Structures are given as structure tokens and as C-alpha cells.
Amino acid sequence: MKSRQERIGDFTAPEVAEHLVAMALAHAKRVQARPEGRPLLVLERPVEGEWFTQWGDPLSDLPRGRRLLQAFTAKAAKTGLTKDKIDAWCNAASLYVLPWRAAAYDTLTALAHRLGLLPVAAEAVVLALRSAVARRADANAETTLSGAAGLSRTNIAGIATEVAQPIDRASLEEALATGLCEPVDFDRPLQAAGFHEGVNVRPGHITAGLPAPRPVLTGRVADAIQRGQSVLVTGPSGIGKSAVRWTAAYVTRHVLWYRIRRLQADDAVPLVRLARALQPSTRSPVGFVVDGIGIGAAEAWDIPYRELAPIPGVLLLGSVRSEHLLPLRSRVDCTQIEVTLDEEVAEQIHAGLSATGTTAAAHWREAYDAANGLTLEFTHLLTCGRRLSDVLSEQVERRVAEGRQTEIEILARISIAHQWGADLSVRALQQQLSLGDTDLRTALSRLADEHLVHERRGLLSGLHRLRSAHLADAVHAIPPPILDETVLAVMRMLADSQLQPFIAGVLTEHPALDPVVLDQIVVELGRRPSVKATTGVLQALRLVDVNRTAADWLRTLDRHRIPPALRRTSLQFALVDGDLLPQLKPEIAAAITEIRAADTSGSPLRDALVERLGKVAICLLLS
Template sequence: MEFPGLTRQLLIDPELWSATRSGARAGRGFRYQDAVAAWLASVAWSGEATWTRLIPEGVDDLTLHGPELEFRAQLKARHDPQGVFSQAETAKHLAKSAKDLPHDWLESNRVRLALVLERPLEGIQPTGWIVTLAESDQDLTKFGRFLAEALGQPENGVVEALLARTHLVIEPNPLDRGCAALTSASLSPAGVRLVLQQLREQAGKASDSNYSASSEKPETLDRSDVQTRIDGVQGIIDPIGYVALTDGLAEIANFSEPMPAGAFYQGVNVAPGHVGAGLVFARPELMADILTGLEAKRFTLVAGPSGAGKSALAWLSAHHTRHAVRWYRIRELQVSDVAKLVQLAKLLEASPERPVGFVVDDVGRQETAGWDALVREVEAQAGLLTIGTVREEDIFLLSSAARTPTIRPKLDESLAYGIWKALQASSPVAFSHWQEPFELSNGLLLEYTHLLTAGERLEETIREQVRRRLAEDRGDELMILRTISFAAAQGAAIDPVRLRMLSGMDEPRFAKLFQRLVDEHAVRAKPDGALTGLHESKRLPNSRCVSQTDTH
């Protein structure tokens, strides 16, 4: 039997085919750029590079940023394996980058240029990332003439200065080089390859986003992004081993995780994704205080009353340093858990050059009783950092408090005005001026933002939610909410199975009521399934308001 559809040849005009290859060539060039970005991000993760974060399609095809140097790189692909780049065309690429150098570049050696080519450059050998063209002891006379012509006959000394700041890298297989940079990632070769493919895809998305991104918030790739991909692949390939490693205690801080914004200002626990989404307002002076504490002692505390913005400030500081530090979110921390975190840090090869950080929320509670033990390990391990948040009344429980740099955030007039102005620009606010809600907030950030967005104090909002449930004859929900709120106000949580049994409800009915409370941001389930309140600032008001329903 014949299958004509399988053997029929496509009839395409060969001349037309040849004349329409520009799109394919351009697409291949973009894929090469993304692959190079994935490779160089992996090198940053390994600690072998002078850069710690990358910006695809920044001020050049790719910019590499480090503490002391910035590389601006032109990335050029060529399909033909036997092909070469001519000196004339390459000089034009270099001249394009040179025209965007800062005005004081001749006096400063902070900015370097790089040519990353898929194929060799005619007559010139690659230099790598350490040695510049001028330092490579090659005859660059011809290339210098082409460069001067491309620059439009520059002033004396400009060509020589550019060659003294330019690196030439030839890399036909950037993904293979990326795999080599990730050999210490404790993944199989297939897993490492998958990480590189994911990083290449992320680089492409970052390039697209940077078309419209502002210079203050460009899309980047950094060490934390690479670690996120490694942990994700590890969890897919070896889920049992990954769970055994982290044991539900730690997860990489995912600042790119999509987070619902609707109820953020009504009192939810701040997560890394809220900061990445721009929902948390910057507090640069306090962030600087935290970073100073980390530099001095490698551990610090953010202390204050409920609703002061402690968690937000901790995650803002972690986000600010994510390009250099691989931050992990610690869900709970017992003394026996500290050894597991130390083992995790060792497997991640934590060092002063490639540090690992832990953010521990709500220190001083039963769920985080291991903080003092963690501080002792951080003092003993040079590559570890940690930030903790603690309520003011719980500090006295910590034996390490006296030697811990402690930052106390408080809402000030400048921040209050900035928040009011930003919220007013994006959506209607309940006050025509920032001063009145600022005075009503008692210096609490959460109370202030809730006043602006809801027009009333947080406790009044909770009271109205209780009244609505009474009016709608939702007494079963109030019973559940009363029990959970009372426990949460004491820092405890409720076993859902025992609560359902005591309530006398069947499973479907209980599940439906509980889900409604979750959807309305009244309660939440912890990772172990226990039920508790949302943000700590809502626990006491919730408990007071719900308990008053006994008198109605």
C-alpha cells in the first residue's frame, strides 16, 4: 500500500527560499544570545566570574555586573561552522558598544567591553575574560585601523584605550560550557542540561521584558535564579532525595513567583513573590542598616510590633542582594533542624564568595525555637547569612539577642507620603491626604496601607466581616473562625481533623466552609496542615471581634 502524503516532495522556489533566510538567521542569533546568557549565569553561580548578575538586552546585547566591574558584551552568531568573522565587521560591532560608554570612561577602568563570537575572528586569537586585546601581545594594527574608521576618526589614544578595555571570547558551544560550570550542582548530566535549557528560556523572556522595563527595574539573571532552577530540577528528578535534603524546612526564595495582589494590603504574610511583584515599598535606609549588620556579624534581626513591616523589610533586603546571595525561606526551625540546614549549605558549597542565606520569620515562637542554634552555626560557618524577624515582646526569649544587630522599622512621614502617592496613582484611595491615615496608624505600616485602601481601621474591617457572617446566618463559619482565631492569638494552631470531629460536621461540609474562609483571607493552612490565622496583626482583632458574637 502506498502513502502518497509521506513521499510527496514540497515544491518551494529555491530562489525565493534563499532570499527569505534573514528571519531564520536572526532567530538563530537570538537563540545564541540566550544560550550565552545561560552559560554566563552558570559561571556566576559557580563563583568563578567577576560578575554576579546579568541583564539580557540591557545597554548592550548582554551586560554583566559585578562589585567592581561591568562588562558590556556584543554577542554574535554565525551558522557556518567553517565561517569566520572579518576584522572589519567585528570592528563595527565594537564601535557600536564604544559609542554608548559613559562620558568618563577614559579616566575609569570600571566598564569593560566584550566581543563574544560563535566563530573565530580572522587573524586574532581570543583573550578570554581576564586578558584584554591590548594585553594579548598580538598585532592589532589592522584591526585598529578598522576600529578608527568605524568610530569616525576619533581623537588620539581612543582606539588604544578601547583595545585596553576589550575582551575577545570565542564560544561555539555555550550550553556545553554552562554544563561544565554546573558540575558541582549534584545533578545528573541530563538534569544539568535541563537547568541550562530553562535558564536559556528565562534569558529570552528577560530580553523581551527589558524592551519595556525601566532602568530602575530591569529583568536580570543571577545566582539565585540559577539555584532556583537547580532546586526545581532536583525536586523533579529525585523528589525523595530532595525532600530528605530540605525536609520541608527550606525552599529557595522565589521572587518571581506570581502572587495575588488583591488582598495584600488587608494583612497577609509577606512572601518573596510580593517583593518581586513590586507590592512592597522600598525602605532604602533600613535596608542599608540590615546589610551593614550582615556585613558585620552575618546575622541580624528585624524587630517590632505586629504590622510594623518586619517581614517586608527582611524580604526587601534579601531581594536587594539576591544577585550575590542564594536566599532560602525557612518555614519552621527547631534546634534539631539546624544541622539539616548546615548540611544543605555544605551541599550548596556555601562560601564567602558564594554565600547562602536563610530568612526566618517570627523568631521567638515555638515553631522557630532553633534560632539561637542557627546563629551559633552562622558564626562558625563563613559562608552563611541569616535574617530573622521577631515581635518586640519575644526578643527577651533569645539568648543571642544581645550580640545581634537589630533593626526596628517604623512608619515615618516620608514613607507614608510615598505610599499614599504611589497608591493614589494606581487606584482610588480612601483619603485625599496622607497625614490623617498616618496619624491613625500609630506607626504601623500594615494599618496605614489598610486605612488607605479600605478607608477604615483593620479591626473595623474584621468586625464588619463578622457582622456579615451573622447576617447571612453563617454561624458554622464563625464557630470555626472563633476557635482558630483564639488559638492563633496565643501563637498556636489547630488540628483540622480534631476540629471537624468536635464540630460534628461531615467532611464535605467542613471542607466547603474551610475553603470559603481561606478564599476570604480569614484563615490559612500551614505546611503541616494545621490551621491558623493570616498575618499576626489580624490575630488579636480577629479573636476579639469573633468572641463578641457570643453576646449576640
């Protein structure tokens, strides 16, 4: 069997001829063992556009002038095979093209039908069968042909029945039916127009071969997965974390991957039930992918890590911006792999884009120097020849000039929401802007056609957070709209569960909005007095206070020029009482003294909210 990624294209006749010659030579050595059956070469991709779909048809049935036969005959003769042996091999051997997607789908469908299972439940049976095949392949590597082990129909039926009987179907349905998570689909390529203009990378993009390869980083993530470790891919927005994460998941498809789409504290139980119902093992692991862990959504990683990581055979793979690492309590227990754009990676990306004809740039250096270290900006410059922010600004300015105010209002709200981890309900947006169905549909269609917004299941978002940040800057560059007014408009539309990440994101990047946001929080908690909204808001304010304190400490350490290797120790000394050690370097002692003098107790933002609401009101909201 020979596999081949779709992005590489079809097999060539000379390549297949090489495989056939290798098989013929190996078969000649095994004749004495009298192997049963006939030799068969299974290919994942067609041969120069030709699909061999007739099982068992010998090579000798091909027309004599066929390029594949000519290539095989020539290569076989060079190895010393006689004409009689070549003819005998052509009469015995056959080709069959079986794409991975078709094999996976047909296997899953057949098992689900035969055993009366949902497709997701049949996945566990597929994993068990694959594990059985892998064990026999490992054993066969150390034995003779006559002693090789295989799987009979009886073996297959026994394994399938054994695995299917104890499957908890209710647990499987619970997590999937509520939209908590979904199986990762690597089977269907996703050809996205304008991919390099800035979109969130999805599994189908990897299958289609759209992202430029980053083999070193992907290999490090895949190696950690193979070791059974939980992995966090880190780096700034737009650096390419999603591409690395999904590519690593793609190359480790022996893992049954699920994508967690949303997660709150009360979602942990169905997630654990799903994981256990799939019967994971080290040979048939189950993995969960967590995308875009934001500053206000640390539980989206900490909860699955706490509940799932202890289960044997369960893996976790997530991505988080570097500046949002601090609130993750479990970060020290995970393998952290940082994504960066250096000259070597830039050259690799340029070579990959050049090979597919995606860029006409003769060299990568100019784009690299202008990209500010961001992969998204770098690839946009290579493929489009212009900065992403310039293109988006022109799209906004054209709408202003043409008086398309509805689209400007929609863009303002969606870009601000998506920039800080939230999406907006289509109906909530429609109600707030007082738009009819026709007007809203027209506006959203035009925005979607230019890759400015994305709709999924009635929710609106941007295509990438960095792209949304550029759009938000462009829309608010010349008022109206005004930034604080848009922030308040978005807060009025958010679900309770989205208040935490949004408020944390806004206040982290815009401290000047503290009074405006705090006042609106009072309004929102009065309008929707729920425990979920209140605890989410309090947690967001605590996280912002922690981040601001950490930023102050970093500035102090920078100001006193404390080397990175000594910073953790310096902070540890600063956070404990006691006299300074006399042997400390003067700059370290000065930094410690300054940090101690700063008032880091309490939570200023939470205190300010309590002052606005009153302690009695807070207690009532939490009761």
C-alpha cells in the first residue's frame, strides 16, 4: 500500500513502476514459501489521472502501449528480471486505487450498518480494528512470511462485537447532540477563496494542502502527541498557531480527534462520559482540540485538562496567544511549543508557496522584513503584494464613500466582538440595528463575498482575530462609530457565557475604557441577574487585574535590566516577606524593593464594580 497527500497530486507512471518492481523482486524471494493469494498494489491516489477500480484485474489486461506498462517493463529489465518473469508478474499482479477518504467512510458506514451503531460509536470499532492490524504488522516485522499473522473475517467480527457491546450510546449522543464537540473532519478538502488573505485555518484547509508546510514545528507537536503529552501551541495572533496545530493533528490521524467548540464548568461531565465511552487506549488514542484559548476563557483549557488528561489514551491539543498563558493554571504541566517566524521558516513558506504557484515574489526577504514577525502578514504580502491592514482599510473606506452605513455598523460590531473572542447572533444584531430580513441579508451577503464576515449556525464572526483587529481599527479610525459606543452595543448582545472573554479582552487592551465597561456591567447584571453572568464578569475583572500587575512587574524588571534567567527568582524574593539578602546585585535589590512597594493586594477592578453595585446586590446576584 502506498499513501499520498492530495496536495501532492497523482502518482506518476514511473513512480508506480518502481513500486511494482520492488514488489516483484520481493515476491521472487518468497516463492519458496508458497504465499497464498495474488500480489496487489493499493494506491491512495490515481496514476496520472487514471483510476484503477476493478479489483483483481491483472496488469496484463492493460493495453500494451500503456505508459505504466512500458515504464515497469523497462525498470524491471534493468534489475535483471527476464521477459518470462516480467510477463508472469503482469499476469499475477494488479492495481487498485483506494483514496483514504473513501476507505475511512466505507469502513465506518459498513460497521455502523452491520452493528446498528451511530457513526460516532462505530469510530471506536474502527480504532480497535486499526489497533489490531497495527499489532499484527509490528509482529510480522520480526517473523518469516510463513509465520506472518493476519486478520480473518472471524477475527474481525469478534473484535467488532467485543468493542460494540459495551459502548455507552447515550454518553456519545449527549456531548455531540448539544454541540459541545464534534469529530474533526480531515476527509473533505476545503478550498477557500482568499485563503492567504487571512482566515482561521480549519481541518479541511490542511487536507487541501493550503497552508505552507512548517515541518519542524509540526514535527515537535506530533512528537509530543506520540509521547502522550498534552500540548499547548503558543505565539502571538497571526503567527500561524492554528496551521501548526491542525497539521500536527492531521499527521497523527491514528488519534480519533474531536474539536471542543464550547466549554463551561458544567460541560465537563458529558465530555468525560464521551471520552470514556470511546474506550481510548495508548494504541487507539482519543484526542480533543481546543482552539483559541483567550484571556477570559482559561477554563476552556483547564477544565478538560483536569478532567480528561488523567484518562489513559486521552490527548489534549490547544493553542493560546502568548500573552494569555498566565491565567492557565495547568500550563506548567503541558508541553508548550512556541510558533515563531524566523528567516529559515520564512524561506520554507516562500518555497512552499512558490511550488504551488501561489506567489510570484522572487524572494522572501522584503515581505519578511515588512511582516513584523507575523506569519499571516508575511503570507499576505507574498500572495497579495500588500499589507493586510491596507487592503482592509480600503474596503472600509469604499463603504464609507458609497454611503453603505449598514455594512459599517455590522462590521464595527462583528469585528469588535470577534477580536475579543465572541460571536454575535444574527437575530440579536438584526434587532439592535432595526433591519428587515432583506436589508440584513443583502448587507451580510456583500460582506461575506469580500471575506469580511463569516456565518455559522446563526452566529456571526470574523475570519481571523488579527484580521478582525485590523478591521476594527479601520472602522473606528474616523468616527462615527466610536469605539466605546461599539463596545457597549456588543455587550448588550452577548450571551451570559461570552461576557467573561469579551470583557477580559477589551479591558486588557484598552484600560481607558474601564469606567465605561464597568458602568455597562452594572446595567447588564441588572438586566440579566444570573449567577453565570455575575461569576463570569468577576472572573474577567480578576484576570485583567492579574495581567496588569504582571505587566507592571515586567516593566519594573525591564527598567532595572534584570536578565531573563534571573526574573523568576527575583519575583519570588519580591513576593515573600523578609530582609533582602546582602549578596543580591544592586539592580535586583532595587527591582525587588520597587515591586514590594507597589500595592498588588486586592483586585481594583472588582472592588470598583462592588462599589458601583453594592455588596448586598452582589450577594443577591450570586445567591
